[in-house]
Amino acid sequence: MCSYVVQQARLKGSGKGPAGWFPLTQANVTFDHPTVAFLEESLNIDFFNNESDASERITVEISADAARQLVIAIENALENPH
Amino acid sequence: MAPYEGMIAEMVTLVGHNNDEISAYYARPMGAGPFPGIVLIHHMPGWDELYREFTRKFAHHGYAAISHNLYERDGQGSPEDVAAIARSNGGVGDTQVLGDTDSAIQFLRSQPNSNGKVGVIGTCSGGRQTYLVACKSAQKVDAAADLWGGRVVMEENELSEKMPVAPIDYTDQLKCPLLGLFGEDDASPPPSQVKIHEDELKRLGKDYEFHMYPGAGHGFFYYDRPMYRIEQAVDGWKRVFSFFDKHLDKN
Numbered sequence: 597m598c599s600y601v602v603q604q605a606r607l608k609g610s611g612k613g614p615a616g617w618f619p620l621t622q623a624n625v626t627f628d629h630p631t632v633a634f635l636e637e638s639l640n641i642d643f644f645n646n647e648s649d650a651s652e653r654i655t656v657e658i659s660a661d662a663a664r665q666l667v668i669a670i671e672n673a674l675e676n677p678h
Numbered sequence: 679m680a681p682y683e684g685m686i687a688e689m690v691t692l693v694g695h696n697n698d699e700i701s702a703y704y705a706r707p708m709g710a711g712p713f714p715g716i717v718l719i720h721h722m723p724g725w726d727e728l729y730r731e732f733t734r735k736f737a738h739h740g741y742a743a744i745s746h747n748l749y750e751r752d753g754q755g756s757p758e759d760v761a762a763i764a765r766s767n768g769g770v771g772d773t774q775v776l777g778d779t780d781s782a783i784q785f786l787r788s789q790p791n792s793n794g795k796v797g798v799i800g801t802c803s804g805g806r807q808t809y810l811v812a813c814k815s816a817q818k819v820d821a822a823a824d825l826w827g828g829r830v831v832m833e834e835n836e837l838s839e840k841m842p843v844a845p846i847d848y849t850d851q852l853k854c855p856l857l858g859l860f861g862e863d864d865a866s867p868p869p870s871q872v873k874i875h876e877d878e879l880k881r882l883g884k885d886y887e888f889h890m891y892p893g894a895g896h897g898f899f900y901y902d903r904p905m906y907r908i909e910q911a912v913d914g915w916k917r918v919f920s921f922f923d924k925h926l927d928k929n
Contacts (some may be wrong), residue, residue: 600722600769600803601836624766629897629905631723631758636895636904642762653762 602626611643611654620654621646630657639663684708685737687730692746692785695777702746702782703730705737711791714820714926717782718745719775719800719807721897722765724757725749728900739919740928742789746782748775748807771840775807776814783817795926797821799918802897806830806845812856813848821925823857823918826896828866831874849878856886857921859914861894861907889917 603625611620622644630638635657643654658666687705694700703725706713716736720729725747736743751774752764764770783796798819800808805827812822829836832844856879860872867875869890879886891898891910898907899914922928 600765602765604766622766624762626765629723629903634904642766644762644766653759655758655762 607643611645613652613654615652618645618648618652620644627660631655633657633659635659682708685734687734687737690744690785692778692781694746694750694781695774698751700747700750700778700781701725702744702785703733704742704744704785705733706742706789706791707737707740709791711742712793713740713742713789713791714793714922714928715783715786715789715796716741716743716922716926717779717786717796717798717811718743719779719798719804719811720745720748721800721802721804722761722769723802724761724764726757728902741922741926742786742792744782744786746778748778768838768840769803770807772807772810772842775810776816779807779811780815780817783815783819787817793927795820797823797922797926799823799825799922800827801825801899802827803829809852809856810845810848812854813845813851819854821855821857821922823859823921825859825899825914825918826861826864826867828864828871828896830867831871846875846878849875849884850882852879852882852884854885855921855925856884857917858886858888859917860888860890861896861898861910862890862892863895866896887917887921889914 605623607620609620610617620643624642626640638657640657645652685707690702690704691699692702729745733743733745748770749760749764786796798808798811805824806829808822809824812819830845876888894907894910897905899911
């Protein structure tokens, strides 16, 4: 917790923030205290554009159970395209 | 009539590690003093509103208090955005923490109404950094309070270029009284690591008091979070002020 330890993934794609679409280059994943979600701990993902400043970021904070369901949903979508 | 009460809280600029200019939030009571000083080392979620409030709380209790921005070099913006960048950059290195915090200590001690005493307090990553400062600062630290600072005890694989030594390994250099507040349900630091730390303090004959709260985990002072524990937080704040009042010669 609160350790600066992050799991990182290189990304290729785009995301939409308050100012519109921008390229995504990296995701930082942590299981730590959330900023806003009313959870003691949450799975947090920051989607970044490394070539931009901090404002180009999309962030999510979800419960551990929700994160596991999300992983399954992503795997299923990749295995069963279209 | 109640005695007059007032404070000034404002931003100041410090010259920190590597001669970089960094921002700091400085709150102090109105009046001639003399006032003891407190440096607040912010937590990993950033140099945020909570730390502004903590800083003013110390001023309300008669301290000249300063909270410096360890994330200054990571950019400007909302605290959570800047904290996300800081985290992505691998966090704040221990050498930078020492340089920046030394500057804050010097700032307080150089004020004409300082009583010459300065304490340091921090929560979360700031708790670990407080312990680091208490052991390694080039400045005199008169008392230190580590509130649930994780990674004072570190495994070999947790060490990095920015954090090359586990703070517990500096314990022989601890030069001031130490207060530690922890929660039994905390995962970082877990009670097992707090015990390792306490055993080392005991072994080296250091002046410390540790309190391990049942029914609390990490961050139990954070009143806007589910981790808040009112009973433990109220008791914890009493211990914090009692500790600093005593060791910083507050009138």
